Amino acid sequence: MAPTTDMAAAAAAAIVPNDFSRVLAQRERRFAAALLAPAFLALLATTTFPLMFLVWTSAFRMDLAMPFANGFVGFENYQALLTDERFWSSLLLSLVYTASTVVLQVVIGLALALLVMDMKRGQGWFRLIAILPVVLSPAVVGMIWRTFMLAPEFGIVDFLAINAGIGSKNWLGDPLLAMVSVIAIHTWQWTPFAFMVLLASLAALPEDIYEAARLDRATAWQRFRRITLPLLRPAIVMVIIMRTMVALTAFAAIFTVTAGGPGTATEILNLYAYRKSFTELSIGYGSALAVALLIVTVIISGVLFALRRAK
Amino acid sequence: MSGRGEVRFEDIIKMHGEFAALKGVNFEIKPGEFFALLGPSGSGKSTTLRILAGLDAPTAGHVYIDGKDVTSVDARDRDIAMVFQSYALYPHMTVADNIAFPLEMANMPRAKIGPAVVDAARKVKIDHLLDRKPGQLSGGQQQRCALARAIVRKARLFLLDEPLSNLDAKLRLETRAELKKLQRSLGVTAVYVTHDQEEAMTLADRMAVFMAGEIQQVGTPAEVFAKPNSIEIAGFIGNPPMNLLPARYINGDITIGGRWLKTTAQLAGERDVIVGLRPSALRIVADGINGKVDLIEDLGDSAILDIDCSGTQIRARVNHDNVPREGDAIAIAARPQDIHLFDPTTRKRL
Amino acid sequence: MSARRVRMFALIAISLVFLLAWAFPIVWSVLNSLKTDPDVLAYPPKLIFSPTLDAYRDVLFGSGSILPNLVSSIVISVGTTIVTMLMAIPAAYALARLRFRGKKFAGFYVLATQMLPPVGIIIPYFLVLRNIGWIDTYQGIILIYLSFSLPFAIWLLVSYFEDIPFEMEEAAYLDGASRLRTLRRIIIPQVRGGIAVTVVFVFLNAWNEFLFAVVLSGNTVRPVTVAMFNFVSVEQTLWAKLAAVSVLAMLPVVALGVVAQKHIVKGLTVGAVKGGGRR
Structure with missing residues (x-):
C-alpha cells in the first residue's frame, strides 16, 4: 500500500532471488518452441523462403524459352514494368475488379442479411443455399458459367437475354461484357459469404437495444443508420478486408472463364504475372510483376487496417 | 506418500512487474488444521494459495511443506489437491472419469481406481451421478464432483479457492457445514481462500487476514473478532462492521459526542485515537451517548439502528424485544472491555 | 391489397430470385450431366428430358477416365489435411496459451504470411x-498447400483454444498430469468441435485449389479441377461429360458443406466477428 513497502519488497527481491520462476518460464518457452517448431519451419519453407527467392528472381532475366540470354539484370525488370502499358492496364483492371466485387458483395450481402433477419420462415433455406457457392472450387464455378450459363443461345443467361429482348450477346468475347461477366461470377460466388457473416453478426446484436430504440421512437431507417450500421461496422470492415485480399489474388474463375481475354480485357495483375511466367515463360519479369502485386496488396491492406482502427 | 500436511511460508514476496502482490508473507499451518486465507479481492490471498499449490513461483522467499523446502518443486510433485472456484471439471469426461483422473495420472492400477472413485463419490453423496457429464449436473453437484476429485487422491494438503462462491445462498450454508464435517472426518489439512468473513469465521480453526499484499493478523476467528489488530481488520470483520469513530483519549477515558466512556486501556497521557465499537456491543441505556434513531433495519430476530449522535453516525444491533421507533431519542453505551482503541496514524491497535 | 401485403410479396419475390440465382447454376449442371449432348445444346433449353447416366459412365469408366484424377484430389486433400492438423494443433495451442518472448511477433508472422x-x-x-524433380508429385503439392492451409488452420484453432479456461489445465497439472498429457487428455478433447471445423475448411480449400495445382500437376498427379479442362478444347466441348465431371468435383464439397453447415458459418465468422484482427 505505502510506496516504501513496495520498494522494500523490491529490494528484498533483488537480494534473495528465487530462480524457480525463471525455471518455470524457461520450461514454458521450451515447450512452446517444441510445439511451434514444425508449423513455423513449414511456414518458413513455404512462404518466407519463396518470397525471398521471388525478390531474387525478379532481379534476373530468366526466360525458359530463351535460356541463353539469362542473367542478372538488377532493377531492369522493374524499369521495364514502369513503362509497360500492359502492366498499368492490368493494375487498373485489378482495382476495378476488386472494388466492384467487394462493394457488390457487401451491399447485396448486407441487404439480404437484413431482409432474412426479419423472416420468420425460410431462413433455413437461405442458410442452406448460401453455403453452396461458397464451398465450390472457383475453377468449377468458372467452368459452369463459361459453358452452361454464358454460352450463346443455350446458355441460360443468353437465353434470358434473348427473351428479354436484349438479344444474344457475346458475353465472353466482347471486352467490356467479359469484364462484367467475370465480376458478376465472382460476386455470385462470394456474396453468400458476406451474407452469412453479416447475418451471424446481426443475430449476435442484443435485441433489447432495438426495443429501447423503438421506445425512443426511432424509425426503421433511423434504427438502421444509428444502431445497426455502427454496431455492424467491425464485421463489415472485416468482410471488406477479407474479400479484398481474395479479390486481388483471384485467379481460378477468371482463368477458366476468359483466361484473361479477349486479348487482355480481363487480365488482372495476378493473371498477368501468371501468364508472363508460365505461358510466356518469362519468369524473371513475372517475378517482378508478382512483387508489384505483393506491394499493392500490402498498401491496400494497410489502408484497410488503418480504416478499421479509425474511430 | 501422504505426509502430515504442515505448511510454512517464509518471507514470500511476489512481484508482478513493479507491483508487489505479496510483500513478505509469513505464516504456519498446523497438520489437520482448517486454515482460512481471508481478505478482500486483490489482497493477495489467492496468490498465496497459488504459490502454495506451485502454480505460481514466488519472487523471493521459501515455502515448506512438512518441513521440506518445496519452493522449487513442481506443482504435480507436491501431493496437493485443489478445488477451483470454477470447479474446472473436465467437460468431456463423466463424473467417474473426472474423479478417476488424478488416480490414473498416479498410475494406480485399474482394479483399485473403481472402488476408490465410488468411495470418494459416496463421501460427497454423488455416487448416483457417476455416469453423468459435468454439463448435466446442477451447480451444487458440480461442486461436489470437484470435491470428490480432490479428496480421492488422499493428498496431504487440500486447497479450496472460494469453492462456495458460485452457489446460491441456501446451498452455500448447507455445503459449508458439510465441508467442515468432511474435513474433520478425513483429518486432512485444508487451506481455504475466501473473501467472505462469515465463511472464514464459521469454517476455520485459524485464519490469516490479508490486506494489500500483507498478512495483518493470524489467529482463531474468535481472537481476530475479539482483538482486531488494525483499523482495516476491524472494519472488515463482523457484520455490520465495527463503528470507527475519531475520539480524544485522556488517561483511560474517551470522549464521544460530548460523553465520557471508560476504557480498559492503560495508556498514559492524552492523544487522538480511533474508537472501535461493535454494533452488537452497544446497549440502549438510560444515561449514555445521546442520539436520534434515523433508520431501523429489521432483521426479524434483531434490528440494526442507524443512530445520529450529534452528527456522528453510529450503528447498533439490538434485540428484537427492545427496538425503539424511528425518530426516538435514545442513549447508548458500551462496556469498557468492548471498546477498541486504534492509533490514527499507524492504524494499529493500541 | 394493403401496403403491408404488397411489401410482403415483394420480399418473398426478392428472396426467391436470390435463392434461385444461387441454386440454379448448380442445379442446371446436375440436370445437364443427366442429358445427352444434343439435349444440352437444345434451344430453348430443355427442362424436361429423358435422363441418362451415360455421361457419368463415360467419364468414370470410358477412355480418359477421370477416376485417377478423383484419386489425386482425394490424396492431395486428405494428405494436406492430416499434415496441416498435425502441425497446426500444437502451434495454435502454444500461441493461445503459453507465455514466451516473441509471441506477438509469431502471431503477426502467421497473419502476414496470408498476405503473400x-x-x-x-x-x-x-x-x-523443377530442380529437385518434385513437379508432378504428391509431396510437392502437399508441401506448398501448407502455405495457405497452415496459417488459416492455426488462427482458426487459436480462437477455440482460447475458450478453454486456464483452471482446466491447472487442475490437470495438480492432478499429476504432464503438460503433454494435459494437452492430449484434457485440452484437445475439448476443442474437438474446433478441430472438426478446421478439418472441413482445410479439406475444402485443398480440394478447391487451382493455381498451384495447374502449375505443379502432370500425368501422375492431376486433381479433378485441372483434369476438367480435358473436356473443353478449341475443337470441341464434350458438354454432358463436362457437366458430369463438374458435378463429381462439386459432390464432396457440397456434401461437406451441407453436413457441416453450422460449422462452416462459425468458421467463416470466427475471424470476422470474434477474432477481430485475425483474418
Missing part, C-alpha cells in the same frame, strides 16, 4: 521443385 499472393509463391516454388 499465391502467384508470388508458385513462381520460385516451381523453380525449386
Whole structure:
C-alpha cells in the first residue's frame, strides 16, 4: 500500500532471488518452441523462403524459352514494368475488379442479411443455399458459367437475354461484357459469404437495444443508420478486408472463364504475372510483376487496417 | 506418500512487474488444521494459495511443506489437491472419469481406481451421478464432483479457492457445514481462500487476514473478532462492521459526542485515537451517548439502528424485544472491555 | 391489397430470385450431366428430358477416365489435411496459451504470411521443385498447400483454444498430469468441435485449389479441377461429360458443406466477428 513497502519488497527481491520462476518460464518457452517448431519451419519453407527467392528472381532475366540470354539484370525488370502499358492496364483492371466485387458483395450481402433477419420462415433455406457457392472450387464455378450459363443461345443467361429482348450477346468475347461477366461470377460466388457473416453478426446484436430504440421512437431507417450500421461496422470492415485480399489474388474463375481475354480485357495483375511466367515463360519479369502485386496488396491492406482502427 | 500436511511460508514476496502482490508473507499451518486465507479481492490471498499449490513461483522467499523446502518443486510433485472456484471439471469426461483422473495420472492400477472413485463419490453423496457429464449436473453437484476429485487422491494438503462462491445462498450454508464435517472426518489439512468473513469465521480453526499484499493478523476467528489488530481488520470483520469513530483519549477515558466512556486501556497521557465499537456491543441505556434513531433495519430476530449522535453516525444491533421507533431519542453505551482503541496514524491497535 | 401485403410479396419475390440465382447454376449442371449432348445444346433449353447416366459412365469408366484424377484430389486433400492438423494443433495451442518472448511477433508472422499472393509463391516454388524433380508429385503439392492451409488452420484453432479456461489445465497439472498429457487428455478433447471445423475448411480449400495445382500437376498427379479442362478444347466441348465431371468435383464439397453447415458459418465468422484482427 505505502510506496516504501513496495520498494522494500523490491529490494528484498533483488537480494534473495528465487530462480524457480525463471525455471518455470524457461520450461514454458521450451515447450512452446517444441510445439511451434514444425508449423513455423513449414511456414518458413513455404512462404518466407519463396518470397525471398521471388525478390531474387525478379532481379534476373530468366526466360525458359530463351535460356541463353539469362542473367542478372538488377532493377531492369522493374524499369521495364514502369513503362509497360500492359502492366498499368492490368493494375487498373485489378482495382476495378476488386472494388466492384467487394462493394457488390457487401451491399447485396448486407441487404439480404437484413431482409432474412426479419423472416420468420425460410431462413433455413437461405442458410442452406448460401453455403453452396461458397464451398465450390472457383475453377468449377468458372467452368459452369463459361459453358452452361454464358454460352450463346443455350446458355441460360443468353437465353434470358434473348427473351428479354436484349438479344444474344457475346458475353465472353466482347471486352467490356467479359469484364462484367467475370465480376458478376465472382460476386455470385462470394456474396453468400458476406451474407452469412453479416447475418451471424446481426443475430449476435442484443435485441433489447432495438426495443429501447423503438421506445425512443426511432424509425426503421433511423434504427438502421444509428444502431445497426455502427454496431455492424467491425464485421463489415472485416468482410471488406477479407474479400479484398481474395479479390486481388483471384485467379481460378477468371482463368477458366476468359483466361484473361479477349486479348487482355480481363487480365488482372495476378493473371498477368501468371501468364508472363508460365505461358510466356518469362519468369524473371513475372517475378517482378508478382512483387508489384505483393506491394499493392500490402498498401491496400494497410489502408484497410488503418480504416478499421479509425474511430 | 501422504505426509502430515504442515505448511510454512517464509518471507514470500511476489512481484508482478513493479507491483508487489505479496510483500513478505509469513505464516504456519498446523497438520489437520482448517486454515482460512481471508481478505478482500486483490489482497493477495489467492496468490498465496497459488504459490502454495506451485502454480505460481514466488519472487523471493521459501515455502515448506512438512518441513521440506518445496519452493522449487513442481506443482504435480507436491501431493496437493485443489478445488477451483470454477470447479474446472473436465467437460468431456463423466463424473467417474473426472474423479478417476488424478488416480490414473498416479498410475494406480485399474482394479483399485473403481472402488476408490465410488468411495470418494459416496463421501460427497454423488455416487448416483457417476455416469453423468459435468454439463448435466446442477451447480451444487458440480461442486461436489470437484470435491470428490480432490479428496480421492488422499493428498496431504487440500486447497479450496472460494469453492462456495458460485452457489446460491441456501446451498452455500448447507455445503459449508458439510465441508467442515468432511474435513474433520478425513483429518486432512485444508487451506481455504475466501473473501467472505462469515465463511472464514464459521469454517476455520485459524485464519490469516490479508490486506494489500500483507498478512495483518493470524489467529482463531474468535481472537481476530475479539482483538482486531488494525483499523482495516476491524472494519472488515463482523457484520455490520465495527463503528470507527475519531475520539480524544485522556488517561483511560474517551470522549464521544460530548460523553465520557471508560476504557480498559492503560495508556498514559492524552492523544487522538480511533474508537472501535461493535454494533452488537452497544446497549440502549438510560444515561449514555445521546442520539436520534434515523433508520431501523429489521432483521426479524434483531434490528440494526442507524443512530445520529450529534452528527456522528453510529450503528447498533439490538434485540428484537427492545427496538425503539424511528425518530426516538435514545442513549447508548458500551462496556469498557468492548471498546477498541486504534492509533490514527499507524492504524494499529493500541 | 394493403401496403403491408404488397411489401410482403415483394420480399418473398426478392428472396426467391436470390435463392434461385444461387441454386440454379448448380442445379442446371446436375440436370445437364443427366442429358445427352444434343439435349444440352437444345434451344430453348430443355427442362424436361429423358435422363441418362451415360455421361457419368463415360467419364468414370470410358477412355480418359477421370477416376485417377478423383484419386489425386482425394490424396492431395486428405494428405494436406492430416499434415496441416498435425502441425497446426500444437502451434495454435502454444500461441493461445503459453507465455514466451516473441509471441506477438509469431502471431503477426502467421497473419502476414496470408498476405503473400499465391502467384508470388508458385513462381520460385516451381523453380525449386523443377530442380529437385518434385513437379508432378504428391509431396510437392502437399508441401506448398501448407502455405495457405497452415496459417488459416492455426488462427482458426487459436480462437477455440482460447475458450478453454486456464483452471482446466491447472487442475490437470495438480492432478499429476504432464503438460503433454494435459494437452492430449484434457485440452484437445475439448476443442474437438474446433478441430472438426478446421478439418472441413482445410479439406475444402485443398480440394478447391487451382493455381498451384495447374502449375505443379502432370500425368501422375492431376486433381479433378485441372483434369476438367480435358473436356473443353478449341475443337470441341464434350458438354454432358463436362457437366458430369463438374458435378463429381462439386459432390464432396457440397456434401461437406451441407453436413457441416453450422460449422462452416462459425468458421467463416470466427475471424470476422470474434477474432477481430485475425483474418
